[in-house]
Amino acid sequence: MKNHIRTKDPVNQSLITLEQSIGLQTLGVMNNAVWFEDPKRLVFTLARYKFVAKMLTGKDQVAEIGCGDGFGSRIVRQAVGNLLITDYDSYFIEKFNEHACEQWQTEAKTHDILNAPLPVEMDAVYSLDVLEHISPELESIFLENICLSLKKSGCAIIGIPSLESQVYASPGSREGHVNCKTGIALQVLLLQYFDHVFLFSMNDEVVHTGFSKMAHYLLALCVNPKGKR
Numbered sequence: 001m002k003n004h005i006r007t008k009d010p011v012n013q014s015l016i017t018l019e020q021s022i023g024l025q026t027l028g029v030m031n032n033a034v035w036f037e038d039p040k041r042l043v044f045t046l047a048r049y050k051f052v053a054k055m056l057t058g059k060d061q062v063a064e065i066g067c068g069d070g071f072g073s074r075i076v077r078q079a080v081g082n083l084l085i086t087d088y089d090s091y092f093i094e095k096f097n098e099h100a101c102e103q104w105q106t107e108a109k110t111h112d113i114l115n116a117p118l119p120v121e122m123d124a125v126y127s128l129d130v131l132e133h134i135s136p137e138l139e140s141i142f143l144e145n146i147c148l149s150l151k152k153s154g155c156a157i158i159g160i161p162s163l164e165s166q167v168y169a170s171p172g173s174r175e176g177h178v179n180c181k182t183g184i185a186l187q188v189l190l191l192q193y194f195d196h197v198f199l200f201s202m203n204d205e206v207v208h209t210g211f212s213k214m215a216h217y218l219l220a221l222c223v224n225p226k227g228k229r
Helices: 010-022 029-037 039-055 073-077 090-098 136-148 163-168 171-176 183-190
Strands: 061-065 082-087 107-110 122-128 150-161 194-203 206-208 217-225
Touching (some): 029 090, 039 073, 039 217, 073 082, 136 150, 136 183, 183 194
Parallel strands (some): 061 082
Antiparallel strands (some): 194 217
C-alpha cells in the first residue's frame, strides 16, 4: 500500500505524504524540452522570473505578456497579489490550465498584445523573451499596447537576449530572434514609452549592473508609461 511507504530518514516522510496527495508536479511544454536538452538553461530562465518577482513584490495586479508554457509564473505569483498570464498561442494556455495548481492560483488567458492592450489596466506588466521575436516594424504596437495595459503609475519589465549574444546562439534561436538589441539601443527605445528605464545585465543566472556589451541577456525596468498623466 502506498500509505505504508516509509523513508529511512523520518524527516523526509512528509515528501511521500505530499506525493501521495498531489502527485508529482509537471514541467511546462517548453521547459520540459529545456530540462531534456539543456538542463542548466532552466536555471537561467527561472532566475529571470526571480528578478521579476523581487522587483514587483507587493504589486496587486500583475500580468505577463507572452508567458509560453507559464512554468516560471509561480515564482512571480508567490510575490504579488494577483497574476494574469497571457500568450497569443492558445495551446500553451490550455496546457497550463490543465495542470494548474490550486495553491498558486493564476489566471491564464489567450491574448495577442499586437492586436489590443489588456482589457484591464495593471499595476505592472512583464514580458520575457518576447520582444526579440517581434519584427522592428511591429515593436511600436507591442510597446504602445503594453503602456495602454498599465495604470499611469505602472511599471514594466522587458527582458531580451542581447544582440552581442547572438553569435553564440543556436541556429534555431537565431532564426526566431529577429529583433535583438544592444543594451543602449533597448534603453533608447524604451525611453520613448516610459519616463524612466533602468537597465540590468545578465550572464547565466546572475543579474548585475555591469557592462551591457558583455551581457548575454538584458533586463529593463521601466517606470511611468508616457501619455498617461
